[in-house]
Amino acid sequence: MYKAKLFFWLFLGVGLAVPAFARDIKNNNCIVCHADQWEQMKESIHARHQITCDRCHGGDPAQEDMEAAKAPGTDFVAVPDKKQTAERCGQCHADVEAMNFYGLPTDQLARYKTSAHGKLLFDHGDEHGAVCTDCHGYHDVVAVMDPQSPVYPLNLPATCNRCHGDKAVMAPYKHPTDIFEKYKKSVHGVALFEKGDLSVANCVKCHGSHGAMPPGVKEIGATCGKCHINEKRYFLEGPHAQASQDGYFSECASCHDYHDIQRPDTNLYNTACLNCHSEGDEAFKRGQKIKEMIDSSSRALSDAGELVKQAAMEGIFVDEETAALEEARTNVLEMAPRQHSLSVENIGELYGKATALTQEIQNGVRTKRQSLRWRKIALVPLWIFIFLMVVVLRKKYDQLKGKEHE
Amino acid sequence: MRNYIKQWFARRFDLEGMNKPLQKQLHKPLPKHINWFHTLGSMSLFLFISQVLTGILLLVYYRPTVGEAFESVKFIMTTAHAGWLYRQIHAWGANLMILVVFLHMLRTFLTGSFKRPRELTWVVGVVIFILTLVFGFTGYLLPWNQLAYWATTVGTEIAGAVPWIGEFTKTLLRGGSGVGGETLSRFFVIHVIVLPWLLFFIVAIHLFLVRYQGIATMDPVGEEKQPKEGEGIPFFPHHVLKEGIVFFILLGILITLSVVAPFELGEKADPLTTPYAIKPEWYFLPMYQVIKYFPKLIGIFVTGLAPLLLLIWPFLDKSREKRLLRRPISMTIGILTIFSLLFFGMLGHLSETKTKFFGKTYEFDIYGRPHAVAAEVPARSP
Numbered sequence: 004m005y006k007a008k009l010f011f012w013l014f015l016g017v018g019l020a021v022p023a024f025a026r027d028i029k030n031n032n033c034i035v036c037h038a039d040q041w042e043q044m045k046e047s048i049h050a051r052h053q054i055t056c057d058r059c060h061g062g063d064p065a066q067e068d069m070e071a072a073k074a075p076g077t078d079f080v081a082v083p084d085k086k087q088t089a090e091r092c093g094q095c096h097a098d099v100e101a102m103n104f105y106g107l108p109t110d111q112l113a114r115y116k117t118s119a120h121g122k123l124l125f126d127h128g129d130e131h132g133a134v135c136t137d138c139h140g141y142h143d144v145v146a147v148m149d150p151q152s153p154v155y156p157l158n159l160p161a162t163c164n165r166c167h168g169d170k171a172v173m174a175p176y177k178h179p180t181d182i183f184e185k186y187k188k189s190v191h192g193v194a195l196f197e198k199g200d201l202s203v204a205n206c207v208k209c210h211g212s213h214g215a216m217p218p219g220v221k222e223i224g225a226t227c228g229k230c231h232i233n234e235k236r237y238f239l240e241g242p243h244a245q246a247s248q249d250g251y252f253s254e255c256a257s258c259h260d261y262h263d264i265q266r267p268d269t270n271l272y273n274t275a276c277l278n279c280h281s282e283g284d285e286a287f288k289r290g291q292k293i294k295e296m297i298d299s300s301s302r303a304l305s306d307a308g309e310l311v312k313q314a315a316m317e318g319i320f321v322d323e324e325t326a327a328l329e330e331a332r333t334n335v336l337e338m339a340p341r342q343h344s345l346s347v348e349n350i351g352e353l354y355g356k357a358t359a360l361t362q363e364i365q366n367g368v369r370t371k372r373q374s375l376r377w378r379k380i381a382l383v384p385l386w387i388f389i390f391l392m393v394v395v396l397r398k399k400y401d402q403l404k405g406k407e408h409e
Numbered sequence: 410m411r412n413y414i415k416q417w418f419a420r421r422f423d424l425e426g427m428n429k430p431l432q433k434q435l436h437k438p439l440p441k442h443i444n445w446f447h448t449l450g451s452m453s454l455f456l457f458i459s460q461v462l463t464g465i466l467l468l469v470y471y472r473p474t475v476g477e478a479f480e481s482v483k484f485i486m487t488t489a490h491a492g493w494l495y496r497q498i499h500a501w502g503a504n505l506m507i508l509v510v511f512l513h514m515l516r517t518f519l520t521g522s523f524k525r526p527r528e529l530t531w532v533v534g535v536v537i538f539i540l541t542l543v544f545g546f547t548g549y550l551l552p553w554n555q556l557a558y559w560a561t562t563v564g565t566e567i568a569g570a571v572p573w574i575g576e577f578t579k580t581l582l583r584g585g586s587g588v589g590g591e592t593l594s595r596f597f598v599i600h601v602i603v604l605p606w607l608l609f610f611i612v613a614i615h616l617f618l619v620r621y622q623g624i625a626t627m628d629p630v631g632e633e634k635q636p637k638e639g640e641g642i643p644f645f646p647h648h649v650l651k652e653g654i655v656f657f658i659l660l661g662i663l664i665t666l667s668v669v670a671p672f673e674l675g676e677k678a679d680p681l682t683t684p685y686a687i688k689p690e691w692y693f694l695p696m697y698q699v700i701k702y703f704p705k706l707i708g709i710f711v712t713g714l715a716p717l718l719l720l721i722w723p724f725l726d727k728s729r730e731k732r733l734l735r736r737p738i739s740m741t742i743g744i745l746t747i748f749s750l751l752f753f754g755m756l757g758h759l760s761e762t763k764t765k766f767f768g769k770t771y772e773f774d775i776y777g778r779p780h781a782v783a784a785e786v787p788a789r790s791p
Contacts, residue, residue, distance in 0.1 A: 318673050320487045378668045389661040393654050400650040 031055040031064040032072060043142040048149075052105075059083065059091050059141075085124055085134040089115060092135045111135075114214035131172060138162055154212075156201040160186055163206045185263035204230060223261070224254025231255075233340035241345040242286070252279075269294040292347050296354040300335045303361040307331060314368045319375070324364045331360035438641035439648055440626040447624070447648070448655040449513035453537075454612065455656055456506040459663070460544075461605060463499035466492075471551070473597035475590040478553035479677040486674060497667030503545055505663060507692045510541050518722075518743055521731030522625035528723035530618040533611060535719045540608050542692060547600040549690060553593060558678035559687040561596075562588045570705050571713075587680070630729040686761035695750045698757035701776055 033056040034041035044050050049058075057064050061078030063071065073079040083091055093112035095101045102109045115121040115135075123132030136144075138154050145152045153162040164183035166172050173180050186192045186206075194203040209226045210217060224247060228235030238244060238254060246252035258275040259267060272294040280287040311324045334357040341349055418424060439447075470489050472481040485492035514534060517523050523531035550561045565588065569579030584591025623635045642648055689697050696715070700708035718725075726739055733740050756777030763772050763782065771779040 318671060320483065320674075322483075322487075382665055382668055385664060386661055389657045392657045396650050396653045396657075400647065400654075403647055403650070 032067050033057070033060075033062065033064045035067075036069065040142055047142060047144050048146050049144060054095075058095065059088075085130055085132065088134045088136050089121070089124070111213040114211075118211070118213060118215045119217070120215055131166070131175075133166060137166070154207075156203075156205055157195065157199070159205050159207060160192070160195070182262050189262060189264045190266045191264060223256050227255040231340070234343045237341050237344040237349075240349075241343060243345065269297050286345075289345065289347055293342055293345065293350050296347075296350050297335075297338050297342060300331075300338065300354055300357040300361075303358060304328075304331050304335050307361040307364040310368050311364060314371065317372075317375075319368070319371045321368070321371075324367045327360045327364050327367070331357045331364070334360070434620060435645045437620070437623070437644050438636040438638060439624050439644055440636055440641055442627050443624065443642050443648060445651065445655065446512075446516045448652045449509055449516055450619070451652045452655055452659055453506065453510045453513050454616075455659065456502050456509055457608065457612065459502050460499060460506060463495040463502065464601065464605070466495045467499055468601065473551070473593055475553065475593060475678075478551060478593060479674070482552045483674060493671070494664075494667060497671050498663055500672040501663055501666045503548060504691075505659070505666075507541050507545055509659075510538050514538055514719075515743075515747075518739075519733050520625065520627065521733070521736065521739075523723045524625070524726070524729075524731060525630050525723070527618070527622055527625055530615060530622065531723050532720055533615045533618065535716070537608065537611055537615060538719075539716055540604060540611065544600065544604050544608070545690060545692060547596040547604065550588075550593065550596045551600060552674060553678045554675040555678055555682070555684055556675055556687075558588060558680070559684055560689050561592065563687050564689060564693075565592075567700065567709065570709055572706060589680075625731070627731050629731060632729075688757065688761075691754065691758070694757035695753040698753040698760065698777065701760075 037056070040056075044056075055064055056062070057077075060083070061080050062073050063077045066072035066074075080087060080091075089112060096107065097109050097112040099109050116125055120132045120134070123129040124134060125132075140153055147154050149155060150157070152158065160183055167178065168180050168183050170180050187196060191204045194200040195205060204227075207215070208229070224235060224238065234255075238247075243252050243254075243257075247254045255261075257278065258271055259265075272290040276287050276290045280290075307324075307328055311321050311328055314324070315321050334353045338350055338353050338357075341353065344350075415424070467485060470481055470485045470492065472478060482496070485496050487493070517531065517534065546561075546564060550557045565579050565582045568582060569575045571578060580586070582592065582595065583589070584595050626633050626635065628634060688694065696712045699712055702708070703711055726736075728736060728739075730736055756773075759773040759779075760775050760777040761773065763770060765771075766779075770782040772782050773779050
């Protein structure tokens with residue numbers, strides 16, 4: 004029992020322990036006058052971890068006298084400018100010892116200084132460069148994965164858009180301001196906003212967060228390839244890989260575009276290819292051949308799926324056909340990444356398998372339906388036999404009755 | 410050759426002596442009023458034999474375990490040679506057997522054949538009917554599909570609500586607290602070993618009593634005159650020919666139903682997914698529906714009265730008259746019973762369903778009460 008109690012108090016002690024730089028909120032006299040700011044801050048992640056005003060604004064919160072609290076030598080800053088903001092956040096967030104307790108990375112400040120935003124601020128002294136508080140908020144800052152956070156995946160595109168959608172802010176940099184609108188309608192935007200898929204590509208997934216930089220023509224493939232691994236792999240086997248290396252071709256964006264990427268279908272072979280190729284050339288024809296195989300397999304798969312569904316509704320056992328359908332579906336799905344190799348042989352292999360499987364499904368269902376039909380047809384001779392037997396027996400019965408009457 | 414075999418047996422057995430009672434039974438005259446409805450008893454026997462034969466075929470592939478039962482029935486229906494046919498004949502045969510045994514009982518009731526001195530034949534007949542229902546209940550679980558699993562769960566739960574012996578009976582039937590592998594084993598043993606032999610001996614007693622006491626005439630009790638030799642209708646060949654005709658028609662109906670309206674296997678039993686509106690097979694529906702209108706114990710008491718009344722009916726209705734029109738009370742009770750069975754069966758069938766009548770959609774609650782459903786407004790296209 005004694006050991007259990009000791010363990011409990013030790014556990015509680017470790018659990019409630021706060022790092023050395025955290026201060027007791029009760030001794031924070033700033034909030035006596037700045038109650039409104041405290042109101043904003045008290046639910047923040049910093050307040051919850053007892054990080055008080057002085058960590059960002061300096062001063063001595065232990066002093067009850069306002070003048071003494073802000074006295075020279077206390078490092079007091081009423082409103083830190085953007086550079087000071089980055090540095091003051093970095094005091095803790097770039098401190099390995101301090102962040103170790105929370106398991107947070109400490110390279111944000113270093114990365115920030117290499118980013119387009121950081122360079123604008125630190126190298127060019129341009130206050131338009133977004134700093135920590137522009138994205139994360141300040142007094143009411145919460146954890147990144149808190150749905151209230153402006154950098155929570157669902158909120159992030161709108162947060163970036165606060166500056167990147169502002170024509171006045173973007174004008175000096177000649178940046179387009181319709182990116183957010185385009186993104187919203189893109190396959191990624193629809194997945195994020197309509198389906199709530201938080202894993203989908205958003206601004207920082209491609210551009211980076213603290214080290215945000217627009218990926219160049221050559222890097223865009225690496226960016227997309229972080230998620231679209233198989234597409235990237237097959238692309239590198241294809242004829243466009245070299246063109247991409249040589250800088251003539253932007254790996255993914257040349258066909259799929261970038262911010263307004265739409266769910267791709269095989270119609271891209273009719274449009275995107277013509278950006279560089281002409282209708283008659285060999286490469287275009289190869290694309291058309293691949294398109295034909297994919298379209299044909301998809302149609303066959305859809306027809307086979309309907310057939311299996313219909314057969315199941317008719318009461319036919321379709322276990323084997325369902326298994327074949329799944330296998331065919333796997334082959335057709337595999338075509339999507341593999342088409343990036345632009346190899347007719349490569350797609351042809353999957354096309355052959357999918358076609359054979361869908362054919363097998365059709366034959367299977369046809370045979371089973373035929374068998375059911377034959378069972379029904381067999382009822383005709385059965386009833387002819389029964390009818391004959393009934394007539395014969397009845398006749399015999401009538402004969403016997405007739406004899407009795409005689 | 411035939412003579413040789415006959416002589417071989419004649420040297421060892423008293424064939425003449427054995428043949429005499431056999432010939433007597435075969436040519437025994439039946440009363441004049443014997444009609445087509447008197448073939449229902451033989452048809453019940455034919456269906457029982459059909460169930461035994463198709464059951465033996467099913468046993469070749471059937472595996473009575475939770476892991477294999479469903480798959481083995483699926484195998485029978487899809488892969489085993491003509492498996493689909495004997496499985497369907499077995500399933501349809503079970504339903505038809507219950508119907509034919511019931512109709513046979515109804516005929517006996519309407520013609521007053523249960524009256525003295527044939528009370529015991531009736532009682533044994535009622536036991537046969539109850540055993541046929543138990544056959545249906547135990548066999549229903551064996552494919553181990555969702556409907557079977559949940560119908561058995563509800564069925565055994567009802568058995569568990571019987572005062573004093575309920576909990577014991579439920580555990581005995583289930584072999585544990587829930588329906589599972591033990592239940593399947595028990596139902597399997599009851600279905601393929603206990604019930605067939607039990608029914609065989611009880612049917613033998615029933616047939617013995619029928620042949621021993623002869624078919625009832627329409628004469629009042631106590632004044633019955635059994636037809637003498639040369640009178641009435643000979644059992645063979647006259648009545649057997651009639652039975653042959655009905656047999657062929659019944660065989661045709663059985664096979665046709667098996668082909669045209671096969672029983673689906675459905676989904677494998679899943680104890681974690683309770684389907685909506687669990688219902689027993691049609692032959693238990695009226696009783697199942699009646700139970701809903703009463704508090705638990707009263708419901709069980711009321712539905713338990715039905716088989717009890719059937720069993721003791723010959724001892725309650727002691728009037729001498731057999732002709733239906735001269736038995737107004739019996740006729741009224743009979744008609745009311747048939748109508749209530751049909752009425753509650755229909756309510757049970759409709760309960761917890763949505764059905765369209767004359768263009769209006771009605772939702773039937775568990776008591777079978779219809780509630781008009783407002784027409785669904787189609788979603789507006791964007």
